[in-house]
Each structure stands twice: as structure tokens, then as C-alpha cells.
Amino acid sequence: MDIQNSAIAVTGLTVRYNNRVALDDITFSVAKGAYLGLVGPNGSGKSTLIKAMLGLTPSAAGEVYFSGQKRAGFGEWPRIGYLPQKISHFNPYFPATVGEVVALGLLSRKMERAAENAAVEDALGLLDIGGIKEKLIGELSGGQLQRVLLARAIAGRPAILLLDEPTTALDPETRERFYSTLESINRDLKTTVVLVTHDIGTIGKYASQMLYLDKKVVFHGGFNDFCGSGDMKKYFGEYSQHVICHRHD
């Protein structure tokens, strides 16, 4: 594994909850600018892996490297964007404006007010929600809120973006628009994307790599290899094998 030249490298990562193994000896790397789809059944440890990579969940063993540096000594947190599955204790009456929330993604940048405003405008513009900067968070639809949270994650132009099931509560049309925007961020800004999802169709459409997790790494490689290996049929059924793998071809 080329740790120094990878956007993300994870070696031997193990997480235990009350002596129960949640992640067992996870090792993989993500190339710079890649789009990794992270899939697996419920309880397979996908969210735990993201949180352990970010240091939000303590790990029993292993190392995580971002841009070749150990996470513990990684001094460029603004270079990592994170969009959680949901905000714990989200308060719809929180009196923050969209502009204030997006600016939180720039907090550790310590920018001048004008430069910060410009970065916030840029992020909102990129996600096509420039007109809602003064709206309160509680006044947004589910789709708008997710876009605002994505804008917060990308406001600092991160090199790496980690997203944990970001479209669970969205309708299909909004979800498609969200993933299309995410693809353009990956393509145009060269941002490395790690996306946790249950939606294998989305992975097939957008991801360049995929990792199938079930407490340990079951498969890690290209999407075509996953289709070709027969793992698609094994884990997602014959329908997915036919429709998604053929469409991807």
C-alpha cells in the first residue's frame, strides 16, 4: 500500500464495543481524486468506519492516514469535509441562518470576514442554493438542508470528503440532483470522495472504487471487478447483477 501517495490509507483498524468486534483489522487505501463507494448490510460497520477514521469513535488498534500523515498528527483538518448521516440532536428551531452554518466549515481557517463571505457564497453557488443564505435552518426542506450541510462540508475546499448516507431522507429526484452535484465536486475540484450508502445503483453510476464491508473488508476494488467477481449477485441479488452491472458496462 502506497500510504504517502494515497488520499486515505487505513491499516489494521479495529474497533470494539464492550468486547464485541465492530470492525476487524480493516486495511484499504483510497487514491487521490477517487470516488469510493462504501457499502455493506445494516450493522456491517460502515458508519463506525467513517467515525473511527475521523477519530469520533475510539479504535482498539490500527492507523489512519490522511494525505500520508497519521491522523493523530494531521494538522490540516480543514482539508477534510464530513457530512454525517444526520445531525445528532438536530434542532429544527435552531436560530442559525444558512450563511452562519456554512461558515462553520471555515472555522479553523481563521479567514478575513470578506474572504469568508466569498467562500460561503461560492459553496452555496456551487450547490445551486445561493438564494437561501439568509434563511433559517428550520425554514429549509429536507433536500435544501442536505445541500446546506454539503456546502458546509465543501466550503473549505477539502481535499477529502466523507459522506455517511447523506440522502436517506430525500426523494428520488432530489437524491439524484445531490449525487450529480457530488460527482461534479469530485470531477471538477479533484476532491476525493468516500460515500457510505445502501444504494448500489448510485455506486455503479458514480463511484470509481468500491469497498464492501461486513465488519471486515469483503471486497475492495473497481466496480467492474465487483460485478465480474460474482460478488454483486451474491450480496445484492441477480436483479442488481443484471440491471446495474449491465448499465455500468
Next chain:
Amino acid sequence: MAEFLSYGFVWRGLVAGCCVAVICSMLGVVLVLRRLSLIGDGLAHVSFFGVAVGLLLRATPVFVAIPVVMASSLGILKLAQRARLYGDAAIGMVSAAGVAGGIILASYGGGFNVDIFSYLFGNILAISAGEMYLSAAFSVAVAGIMMYYHRSLLSVSFDEEFAAVSGVNTGYINTLLALLTSVAVVLTIKIAGMLLTSALVIIPAVTAIQLGRGFRVTMAIAALLGILSVIAGMAFSFYGNIPGGAAIVLVNIVFFFLSFPLKRFGAQL
């Protein structure tokens, strides 16, 4: 009104009351949004113990109560983390321990029972010049720290996980919040009394949350409401011969109910 403002004790009460109202209201916004409203109530109960220790040692009660309440607030944080308790259960435990300790000390102290029970209800019209200066100095310090860290406080209040990922030292901010709340609560018990201190933390904040558009604006509205409630409450107290702390709290309740029609008519700020 001229007569009201012609007395030195009224001015002392107004200055001290407005100062602590500003910091209680600003802290209240953060605490309410983080669903920690009752920490003010719990720490006010603990301050009963701190004041009892101060009186027993014949020291200035506030100077003893502040470190005692600070230690308790840190204890609440540790209990919530280490014993895997929800925050409200940790607050309930520490608060009960504080009141129990205060009652036991009061029963041994005998001679200072009258003094300690004055802290239960507070008396804003009995603020000394020293207490006024103390309140003003501590309030300026607390407000200054809050303004310096207001964006970190916003980040941690809105989404603590994201705050941690984006480089905010969430443990430091949580500890700071607990310590600042401790100072505000101890300063407030002489004004509103142990039983009503939490009202000055919670009510201006929830009213401001109804009206504010933006975190900074909401904090400013809360501080303004705190000041207005102290001025109006003291006036009612002076002319109506009613307890000052209770009058201030009731004015805050009126403000809260007025916020609904204001909001309905589009008066969000």
C-alpha cells in the same frame, strides 16, 4: 421614575442585575440550544452548598461558592461521560447532593441560617457596592470570553461531531461553557435567589430564540431582554413592594408570551 432612580441601592441593583442578566441570557441561548437548560437550575442548587460553606468559614460566600459550583459543573460533565449517564440525570444527582450538603451545613451552622436562607430568594435591592463591582467585573469577563468563542459555541451547539472534525476542541469548549455557567449562576443567586436563578438563564433565551434570525442576533436579543426585564422588574419591585427576583422573572414570562404575536406579525429580527 425620578424617585426610583434617586436611590443608591436601586442603582446598585440595576447595574449588578443588568450585568448578570446579560451573561445569563447569552449563556442561556447556548444551553437551551444544547438541551442543557436545567444545568442552571442544578448549579443554583449546588451554590446553596457553596454559600453554606462560605458562611461556615466566615468568608465571602460568592468567593467560596464559585469554585464549589465550578467543580460541580465539571463533575456533571465527567459523570455524563464516564458513568454513561444522560446529562439530565447527572445534573439531578449533583444538584441533589448540593442541596443535601447545604442543608446539613445549615443545620450545623445554626447562627447563619438567616443569611443562607436569604440566598434562597435573593434580594436585588440589597446589593452592596462590593457585590455590584464584583458582578460587573465577572460579567465583563464572561461576556468577553463568550464573544471571543461565539463561533465555536455555535459550531458545538449545532453539530458537535462536525465541530470536532473541523478542528474545534469540543472538550475545551464544553468545559469552558460549564465554568462560565457556574460563574453566572453564583452571581445571580444574590439577585434572583437560588430558586429562580435558572429562570434568568432559560426564559430570555427561549424568547430570543422565537424572535432571532441568526445566532449572533439571537444572543443580542436575549441580552437585551435580560436588561429590560431587570429594569422593569426592579421598577415593579420598587413601586409595588414585591420581591425583585420574582418580579424580574414574571416580566420575562410576559416577554415570552408577547413573542408569539410579535413573531406572527413578522417581527423576527
